[in-house]
Amino acid sequence: KAGVTQTPRYLIKTRGQQVTLSCSPISGHRSVSWYQQTPGQGLQFLFEYFSETQRNKGNFPGRFSGRQFSNSRSEMNVSTLELGDSALYLCASSLGQAGVGSYNEQFFGPGTRLTVL
């Protein structure tokens, strides 16, 4: 079974531009989460989507948004890029949304490395 795929793997943008990153989950997985990884802040949760609905959101400004399609593929968008948005953006997929007292194992993609100049 193919793993989580993220495109593109590398991206260079300039300040003020916007960017869209894509994540294709493992076949059959319906939940997709996004994380930002930077040397200064480490790994931080951005948001989670399940069945095309945002289920959970981290503490990021509104410039960061996402969506999920009916085939469970997800995109995240960052508008008005800032230098501090340079990071590795990781996507993780799992079978479903975890309920209270349960957990679904997450599988991570290789990430998209975004550089903002």
Add this chain to the structure above:
Amino acid sequence: AQSVTQLGSHVSVSEGALVLLRCNYSSSVPPYLFWYVQYPNQGLQLLLKYTSAATLVKGINGFEAEFKKSETSFHLTKPSAHMSDAAEYFCAVSDHNAGNMLTFGGGTRLMVKP
């Protein structure tokens, strides 16, 4: 909110030596606990997880971790380090009502000397 502390951002061991990477969490209610490994230019790979079953958890590549509620710890160990173990290791937690959201520690970079 949950927090995770990994003591030591860099740990260096000799090949064949014991590996010990420390992780402490903040919750009074034991969460789900995980260790992930990240190799350069790659995503995260799950090493092992604690989900309220056995307190000693065995993972891949010879790693294991012990959940100690009294110490709110989940330290990762491996009896004998191999050169291929050199990577960054992350401890993470998930609250029982947080869905799939993971809170990560700051990471520990493991270096293995020949």
